Each structure stands twice: as structure tokens, then as C-alpha cells.
Amino acid sequence: MFVEKTAYYFPERPIHVTEACFENEQQFALHQSYVGTTVLYQAACDQTASDLAMNAALILLRDLDLSSIDFLVFSSLTRDYHAPSTASVLHHKLGLKASCGVMDLPIGCAGFPMALMSANGLFNTMDLNRILILLGEVPSRSVHPNDQAVNFVFGDAGAAVLLKPSNAALSFEFGNDGNGFSSLNVLRGGARFPMDVAYLESNAAFPWLNQFGQLSMDGHGILKLTLSHIPSAVFSLLDKYGFTLDQIDHVIFHQASTIVIDALQRKLNIPSHKMINYLAEGGNTISCSIPIAWAKAEDNKRFKDGDLVLIMGFGVGFSWCGTVLTYRST
Amino acid sequence: MEINTFIAHLSEEFEDLGVFALSPSTVLRDMPGWNSMHILLLVAMIDFRYQVLLSGEHLKTVETVNDLFDLVKQKQHEH
Numbered sequence: 001m002f003v004e005k006t007a008y009y010f011p012e013r014p015i016h017v018t019e020a021c022f023e024n025e026q027q028f029a030l031h032q033s034y035v036g037t038t039v040l041y042q043a044a045c046d047q048t049a050s051d052l053a054m055n056a057a058l059i060l061l062r063d064l065d066l067s068s069i070d071f072l073v074f075s076s077l078t079r080d081y082h083a084p085s086t087a088s089v090l091h092h093k094l095g096l097k098a099s100c101g102v103m104d105l106p107i108g109c110a111g112f113p114m115a116l117m118s119a120n121g122l123f124n125t126m127d128l129n130r131i132l133i134l135l136g137e138v139p140s141r142s143v144h145p146n147d148q149a150v151n152f153v154f155g156d157a158g159a160a161v162l163l164k165p166s167n168a169a170l171s172f173e174f175g176n177d178g179n180g181f182s183s184l185n186v187l188r189g190g191a192r193f194p195m196d197v198a199y200l201e202s203n204a205a206f207p208w209l210n211q212f213g214q215l216s217m218d219g220h221g222i223l224k225l226t227l228s229h230i231p232s233a234v235f236s237l238l239d240k241y242g243f244t245l246d247q248i249d250h251v252i253f254h255q256a257s258t259i260v261i262d263a264l265q266r267k268l269n270i271p272s273h274k275m276i277n278y279l280a281e282g283g284n285t286i287s288c289s290i291p292i293a294w295a296k297a298e299d300n301k302r303f304k305d306g307d308l309v310l311i312m313g314f315g316v317g318f319s320w321c322g323t324v325l326t327y328r329s330t
Numbered sequence: 331m332e333i334n335t336f337i338a339h340l341s342e343e344f345e346d347l348g349v350f351a352l353s354p355s356t357v358l359r360d361m362p363g364w365n366s367m368h369i370l371l372l373v374a375m376i377d378f379r380y381q382v383l384l385s386g387e388h389l390k391t392v393e394t395v396n397d398l399f400d401l402v403k404q405k406q407h408e409h
Contacts (some may be wrong), residue, residue: 026362026363027363027365030363030365030367031367034367034370034371148366149366218386219366219367219369219370220366220369220370220373220385220386220389221385221386223370223373223374224373224383224384224385227373227374227377227383228383259367259370259371259374262374263370263374263377263378266374266378267374267377267378
């Protein structure tokens with residue numbers, strides 16, 4: 001399996017991260033050094049995750065024979081409906097054929113590699129032509145404006161990735177640590193903690209928090225989980241391929257924040273020229289972050305035909321998944 | 331493990347923040363511009379240099395640079 005084409009879409013409402021967003025100059029400087037985001041995008045009130053994914057899909061699928069798409073996977077933590085699947089809605093909007101299957105993956109920051117893993121399994125077991133992965137995230141809907149831990153970190157985006165089968169055998173490294181529950185979550189709006197009158201009233205001034213509930217993040221907890229699981233996951237992944245890190249040309253970690261990416265780079269001793277970091281524009285876009293970084297690296301001519309690209313998604317759960325893809329210019 | 335080396339590592343981590351002249355008795359949260367981001371820097375540095383991953387629980391007891399040094403030493407011995 002290989003990535004044939006990628007596209008992404010940022011909503012039209014940019015939020016420039018400036019000194020005015022912070023208490024003082026030093027707080028701003030800290031944010032720039034360690035979160036690394038200069039502009040974020042926010043979806044319009046009536047835009048959903050599938051709208052953002054749809055816009056990315058329209059860019060990706062221009063001039064493509066849609067009947068060649070045999071499966072659609074949609075990855076999002078902020079889906080349009082509890083039912084039907086948002087993939088089903090997108091399938092209909094795009095006019096995909098009835099024999100094209102659909103599936104939602106509400107996983108989060110590891111969503112893209114998990115979607116790749118699902119696609120790889122489908123390609124390996126069936127004779128499929130193309131698989132389309134769509135991703136859409138509107139984390140801005142869960143950000144409380146007074147919560148310093150999550151402000152100016154997350155951005156809304158859509159992404160689209162087209163996959164084709166190949167003879168290359170892929171391996172994946174994945175795992176989960178449920179202790180991560182308290183470090184990153186959105187608790188309201190599900191069966192355990194439904195939206196109740198008290199919650200709705202407490203957020204009357206922030207009505208967007210009533211769509212999915214409020215995001216809560218303990219940055220220290222997430223960093224600790226990342227440093228305790230991801231370096232060993234990278235080495236296990238390399239072992240599966242029989243590669244060393246030296247043989248890898250590019251590393252795309254989930255674009256969580258510069259502090260997390262830098263800490264992993266230092267611990268794994270990865271040379272800077274191999275690191276892909278496009279946090280400056282768009283910020284942490286949950287499952288869209290890796291495909292956006294891939295697309296930008298490609299736009300910036302960083303990939304050469306045959307380059308090995310290690311990708312590793314990790315976050316909410318705490319869950320992770322990664323693989324190594326060979327870049328093919330098409 | 332020497333406290334002077336430890337302080338040098340800390341200073342290196344914070345140098346671009348304009349924080350300097352750290353001593354064993356420096357109270358971490360009194361450093362100019364101290365915020366939650368510094369905790370993350372500390373945790374990543376200590377993991378990298380000393381192979382100790384500190385949790386929020388551990389850090390609750392830490393006030394000064396010396397407290398942090400003692401904690402890291404203690405955790406290294408527990409390994």
C-alpha cells in the first residue's frame with residue numbers, strides 16, 4: 001500500500017497567535033518556543049468536521065474516477081452525528097458507488113495511522129482498487145477560553161488521503177495505556193456524563209462547548225505518557241522492518257506541540273533534518289496533523305521517490321499507532 | 331551525580347527564557363516568568379539526562395532546585 005495523493009483544508013477563519021493573546025511578552029515567547037503555533041483556524045459555527053473533510057476531498061478527488069474508490073474511512077473525534085456514521089454521510093455527498101464500504105474511526109491523535117492500518121488490512125484481504133481516508137476535526141468546539149492548557153494549541157482542519165495497493169508489506173506498531181484517561185479527555189455528552197442542565201447553564205456564555213463537551217488536558221501527564229511509550233514504540237516498529245533509525249529519511253510525529261516533538265527527537269537522537277514539524281500553521285489538528293504534515297512536506301519538496309517516512313500518532317487514550325511508508329512521487 | 335552539573339543542565343534548559351543564576355535554594359515557582367511550560371521542559375530534560383520520568387504527584391513536594399535534585403537522585407536509586 002502507498003499514499004497516492006494527499007490534500008488538506010483549513011477553515012477560512014484564521015486566528016493569529018500574537019502577543020495580545022497572552023498576559024505578557026514572556027508568556028507569548030514561551031508559547032512560540034514550546035507550542036510553536038503562529039496561526040490556527042477555526043471552523044465557522046455551521047461548519048462540521050465532515051464539511052472540512054469534504055473540502056479536502058474535493059481538492060484531492062478533482063479529475064479522479066470515483067468508481068475506483070472501494071472503501072472510505074473517516075477519522076474524527078468530532079463526528080456530525082451519533083448515527084449514522086459520518087463516513088456514510090460523506091459517501092453520499094461525494095457520490096461514491098454503493099459497493100464502496102464505509103467506516104468511522106473516532107480515535108483521535110492516533111487516528112490516521114489506525115486508518116492506514118485498517119486500509120492495509122483491507123488491501124491485504126481483498127482485491128481493492130483505492131481506499132479513501134478522510135479526516136476532519138473541530139477541536140475548537142471543546143476549548144474553554146479560560147483554560148490556558150488548551151488555548152492556542154488546537155486547530156480545526158480537514159484532510160484527505162488516497163491509498164493504492166502495492167507489493168510492499170507494511171508493519172504497524174500500536175498500543176494503549178488506559179492510565180491516560182485522566183490526562184486528556186472530553187467527558188460530557190456521552191452515556192456516562194450526558195449534557196445536563198447544570199453543564200449547559202454553566203457554559204451559557206460559551207455555547208460551542210455544548211456540542212461535544214469541554215476538553216481537559218494535563219500537559220505534564222501527556223508528556224510523561226509520550227516519553228514512556230513512544231520511544232520504545234518507535235524502536236519496536238523499526239525492529240519489525242529490520243531498519244535502524246539511520247535508514248529512515250523522515251519522521252512525522254503527531255503534531256502535538258513543539259515541546260513534545262522536540263523531547264521525542266532528543267530522546268531518540270533523530271537529526272533535525274529528518275524531523276517534520278509544521279505546527280506553525282494550523283497547530284495541533286488531532287488526527288489531521290500527520291496527513292497535513294505529509295502534504296506540506298511534499299509541497300515543500302522534502303520527499304524523494306523511495307524515501308522512508310516513519311509516522312507515529314499518539315495521544316488521547318493514551319493510544320498510539322505508527323508505521324513506515326515508502327514515498328512514491330506520482 | 332553532582333548538584334552543580336544538575337544546575338548546569340537546568341540552566342541550559344531555561345537559558346532562552348532569561349532565567350539565570352540558579353542556586354540550590356532557588357524556589358522554582360518564584361523564577362521570573364515561571365509557568366506550566368517549564369514543568370514540561372524540566373520533565374523532558376530529567377527524563378533525557380537522568381532516565382527518570384517524574385509525575386505531577388512527585389513534583390508536588392518539590393519547592394527548590396535542591397528538592398528537585400534530591401527527588402531525581404532518589405528516583406534513580408529506586409530504578
